[in-house]
Amino acid sequence: MSIYLDNNATTRVDSEVLQAMLPFFADQFGNPSSMHDIGAAAGAAMKTARQQLQALIGAKFDHEIIFTSGGTESNNTAILSALDVMPERSEIVTSAVEHPAVLTLCGHLEKTRGIKVHRIPVDQHGRLDLDAYRAALTHRVAIVSIMWANNETGTIFPVARLSEMAKNVGAIFHTDAVPAIGKLPVDLKSTAIDMLSLSGHKFHGPKGVGALYIKSGVPFHALIMGGHQQRNRRAGTENTPGIVGLGKAAELALWRMDEEITWVKSLRDRLEEGLLKRIPKTFVTGDPLARLPNTTNVVFEGIGSEAVQFLLNRHGIACASGSACSSGSSRQSHVLEAMNPDAAALGAVRFSFSHFSREEDVDQVLEVIPGIVMKLRGSFPFSAGGERRRIDNSAAAAR
Ligand SMILES: *Cc1c(COP(=O)(O)O)cnc(C)c1O
Numbered sequence: 001m002s003i004y005l006d007n008n009a010t011t012r013v014d015s016e017v018l019q020a021m022l023p024f025f026a027d028q029f030g031n032p033s034s035m036h037d038i039g040a041a042a043g044a045a046m047k048t049a050r051q052q053l054q055a056l057i058g059a060k061f062d063h064e065i066i067f068t069s070g071g072t073e074s075n076n077t078a079i080l081s082a083l084d085v086m087p088e089r090s091e092i093v094t095s096a097v098e099h100p101a102v103l104t105l106c107g108h109l110e111k112t113r114g115i116k117v118h119r120i121p122v123d124q125h126g127r128l129d130l131d132a133y134r135a136a137l138t139h140r141v142a143i144v145s146i147m148w149a150n151n152e153t154g155t156i157f158p159v160a161r162l163s164e165m166a167k168n169v170g171a172i173f174h175t176d177a178v179p180a181i182g183k184l185p186v187d188l189k190s191t192a193i194d195m196l197s198l199s200g201h202k203f204h205g206p207k208g209v210g211a212l213y214i215k216s217g218v219p220f221h222a223l224i225m226g227g228h229q230q231r232n233r234r235a236g237t238e239n240t241p242g243i244v245g246l247g248k249a250a251e252l253a254l255w256r257m258d259e260e261i262t263w264v265k266s267l268r269d270r271l272e273e274g275l276l277k278r279i280p281k282t283f284v285t286g287d288p289l290a291r292l293p294n295t296t297n298v299v300f301e302g303i304g305s306e307a308v309q310f311l312l313n314r315h316g317i318a319c320a321s322g323s324a325c326s327s328g329s330s331r332q333s334h335v336l337e338a339m340n341p342d343a344a345a346l347g348a349v350r351f352s353f354s355h356f357s358r359e360e361d362v363d364q365v366l367e368v369i370p371g372i373v374m375k376l377r378g379s380f381p382f383s384a385g386g387e388r389r390r391i392d393n394s395a396a397a398a399r
Contacts, residue, residue, distance in 0.1 A: 008352035014204040020248040024241035049247025056250040058187030070210040071178040072101040074197030078174040082143035084221035089142035096338040126155035148180035153286035154295030163192040182253035205249030209242030264353040265293035274366040303376040305347030
């Protein structure tokens with residue numbers, strides 16, 4: 001694959017991250033819990049990683065961070081912990097557009113434990129319905145879980161304000177910040193956010209490692225029980241190479257933040273302007289004012305997003321249609337469904353950038369995509385029946 005514009009699904013591990021990790025598979029293989037020098041070296045590396053994350057997210061103390069297996073585990077841990085520490089409360093407030101790592105768990109809790117789940121709706125730009133949010137906040141709510149920014153559309157939620165509102169009713173406020181990390185400045189000290197999830201592989205760290213921030217003083221109950229690792233908050237021998245890589249990725253993300261934001265935004269805007277200029281009946285979903293700088297989600301009216309993605313893939317261009325996490329299935333996007341049910345049936349194409357993205361990538365997309373859209377819309381000059389049928393068949397084969 002020569003052109004990779006699917007960085008909200010996963011990113012390339014930075015070579016500096018890989019180099020930082022390698023010794024921890026070899027000479028520095030110690031168990032951080034061991035009482036000897038080889039173990040202590042691994043423990044020290046983990047402390048460094050914690051501090052690197054602390055700096056990236058503006059946590060007050062390094063011990064506010066626990067390492068997990070990624071965004072999914074962090075989200076599950078936060079929600080289940082809140083229900084455990086506040087057994088007198090039995091409601092959850094979340095949004096209709098969260099990642100399945102939140103929504104699937106909430107659905108399960110609703111079915112098996114009688115938990116009431118408020119899924120706050122969004123408008124056509126993916127913005128949270130603040131009146132509905134306010135109305136759902138009562139002293140029955142154990143936890144509010146609202147993402148910092150949406151992974152499909154890039155729409156940013158006003159989490160600082162939302163966390164203040166949740167605090168007024170004594171609910172724990174958790175945010176899934178997985179797609180926002182490294183693309184937006186985050187300073188937790190200055191907010192009422194109690195818990196935050198992040199994941200290494202979304203910002204050039206390794207897969208299978210992430211973190212959960214738990215503000216000092218917030219009651220917590222471990223999800224994974226066993227040994228005394230991580231102050232009894234997450235049992236199991238730590239993934240030291242992964243944690244070292246996560247820390248390095250955090251350090252690089254902080255160094256690069258301003259430059260990266262400017263770069264990915266310029267590429268994203270170049271692509272959007274080009275698409276809107278070249279292709280009629282095209283629109284961008286997501287909040288035009290508050291959106292992740294690296295993400296665009298585009299609806300080409302009248303044609304299925306999967307067919308567009310499939311044909312772009314044939315040109316060596318990787319992007320996403322619907323949710324990356326459900327790619328391979330032809331399930332429709334719950335995010336688009338919540339925003340614009342009419343558009344949801346056909347879907348949207350998501351392009352997401354990283355600092356490895358290049359201007360040539362954008363130009364290549366702009367060169368091939370008008371032809372693809374015209375063919376699929378059946379207006380290609382030479383596409384009498386035969387050509388069109390061939391495309392339809394290949395699109396179906398992609399599913
Ligand atoms: C990718 C993603 C996750 C899942 O993170 P993993 O580390 O892959 O488990 C959770 N939430 C959002 C918003 C994501 O984009």
